Amino acid sequence: MARGARLFIRLRQEFKDLLELVLFPGIAIFLPWPWCFRFYRYLSQYSWLYGERTAQALAAAQSIIPVEDPVRWCAAYRLIQLVDHGDLYLSLFRSDRWMRKYLELTGPGWPGNTPFLAITFHWGTGLWSLRHLRSQGMAAAFLSVRLDRNTFARRLVAYYYSRLRIREVERVGSAPVIYKGGSVPRLLEALRQGKSVVALIDVPPGEGNNCLPIPLFQRQAWWPSGLVRLAVSEGIPVVAFTVSLDHETGRRYLKVAGPLPARDQRQLMEALAGCFSEAIARDPPAWHFWWLVQGFFKQ
Template sequence: MNGSNRFSVARFKQETKDFLERILVPSIAILLPWGWAFRIFQWITTHCPWFYGAQGNGALAEAQRVIHIEDPVQWLWTYRLIQLVDQGDLYLSRCRSHRWIDQYMQVTGTWPKPPFLGITFHWGAGLWSLRHLHTQGISAAFLSARFNRASFPKRWIAYGYTRLRIKEIKRASGSSVIYKGGSITQMKAAIHEGKAITALIDVPPREVGACLPISLFDRQAWWPSGLVKFAIREQIPVVAFSVGINLTTGIRQLHISDPLSGDNPQAFMEYLAGYFSDLITQMPPAWHCWDWVEEFFHHKSR
């Protein structure tokens, strides 16, 4: 077999894998009532360990470098189930009305009156939190990294799925997506229009500029500080929020923190790091960034 044929076979396998994991199986969520679909998701992740297998094994290996995992088999099952639910949420959000929230989401806390900065994490399944904001009459601009075709070399399905998800985030939020890089002007405009801004803060230092130190897994780590400094300058509160999953029922569990105000960015960062650490204690396999965990402990000032 020549090199081009080997390449073609490898690419076909990757596209097939992406089709199964990002489209075919997750879309079961819209074909059945959620309780039934969730039971199918549980069955698949129990009896098909190859599903998200390589991804899960990589995440497990990285997690074991920084935390103790008593039951790796259970850890992997939980990780893969959450991945499947999170992928399926794209199709659920596109095809279900706001009434879905009333039946399948438990909410702790309340959103403050906008404008505010909502900080969340690559943990759990957060897309429905944006829909919940919308049901409360809050328009929220979502801050995102910019993706393009080069971000997914030779992976057409993964690229298409990501584009569709960004489009759904915009629809679910009832506002625009603000892309990083020259975003300050747009963020200011959003808050002056009385909107909220939502963003993910657990981003590796290589993707951002200014960072502040935090405690992560009992080590000094670094998170981007631009968001909290923006909130302090604009005098808007910061709210941490997250969406967990009940692994027995599939019910979403949205938690909204009390608003945090002040003028000390380090205090904001420590609060957010503490909130995140509580999430990791609650359900470590729900974090989607285990592959990058070592990157958070290294930062070169720019």
Template sequence: MPRITRHRLRVELRDLIELVLVPGLAAVLPWRWCFALFKHLARIDWFYRRTSHEALRQAQALGQVPPGTEAEWLATRRLVTLVDHADYYLAITRTDAYMHRHMRVQGQWPSPERAGVLLSFHWGAGMWALRHAGAHGMKVHALVAAVEGAPFVGRKVLHRYAIARTAQVGVALRHSPLVISGSLRPVVQALRSGEQVLGLVDVPADQAEGSSLPITVCGMAARVPKGLLRLAFDMQVPVTVYINGFDVQTGQRFLRMEQIPSQPDLQTLADTVFQRLDGCMKESTALWHFWSEGHRFFKP
């Protein structure tokens, strides 16, 4: 068997285990049992090894992992990955009653009758926030990346999983996602129609230096794309920041929503929004999914 074929099979098998078979247990097990199993599996170094170790390496280089806590940090990093993937299988097999039973909610969504921008971060596990917004009558379009390109070459399992998960985002919100391909025109149209748009704004801006804003997280300088924030500010659209996470000891979900007051300028708006990510990092840096891209997010 050619070496490249053996490598491809190993990659596909790992994707099948990490993206389907293990997180898919959430569809058939009570959550309490499933979470206990996930906590055990998260201490096995084989799971999500490449991405979790790269995340640890970069977080350490940035001084975000105290010496002696590496093993616990890695276990939490694997756990949040497992839970995040499991949420897809929970979303397609559980009702809204399950959500209300298992998630503590603080705050409220803005009025579904007027335009709004909902913002969050790649921290915790966010599928149930989408389900909650949809169940409360919000008319939200999530901004999503196109499911194509280099990351999916030679990885059919990953590609099919990404397609299915993106589709589920639309099902959860009960409104179709908007694929971001360089133009924010669909976002403007949605806001002018009195609908809401949702975006995760803690993404690297190294491909858009001229269209980015400086912010501070964990005491470190970073830059983020300013497109969605600028739209919200220029159109004077209300901004809501939400945080969707879980207790790493019990697995209980929480959803926190906060309306951001009108700000005097765009930079102050960005600073105010990212203070919420900074607060999340104080709770747990390991629950942030983008540490493996930390070199692109944070600036020297």
């Protein structure tokens, strides 16, 4: 491919990232949330928005579950993407007063007497969970893969957006991010310091990684088991949580389940899989990682 053509493709991708990660989501800074959410709903009707990723997500979902109305499903998926990206800018520029107005807690709430491991999924709009933890006087360290420039294949806008999001996670969690890869000592140290740890578990296990079978989509699937093994061996309390979006009003609902049974690894893993399955059944397009779903069935 000629150098000029490669440059054009790269610039087109950067412009697309600028629109989808910065300009459109960043409108949340300037508009009252009800107006902004109406604008997001309007934008979500256009198939070019998050087009390739939405098409991948739909195809993957259709291979697993029935999708009765693909057009509506895709609009809902795009809306979740917009709101989730917009949450970064809302978190940067809105106070806890905004959160109390638009986020509602369901379930028993966070355990209040001891640090815990809070496990969630790439589903819904989870950033406000860290703000809610902080508002309850709890610091939380987020467990994350390490981001570097090579991860983003020369996509500078996406790279700097992700770095900004990580910094915001550290700010609202009041604790440094713990990066995977030799993370167990740092995770245990955070718990000893009275901080909770927030982590996501719904990623396909990589080659050579420890994993456990789970029932998922009426099939046997596999999830990485490192967090579950650590929680059981160290006696760490575990909760699962999700933050869902009302597609009509833009309100968020933080649902906390637990403490989960953690006497053995399989029991805890199946409890987490049940929470995940319940979330998927409630709002299938809210899962960001549909395009990775086939990786759960490979072992």
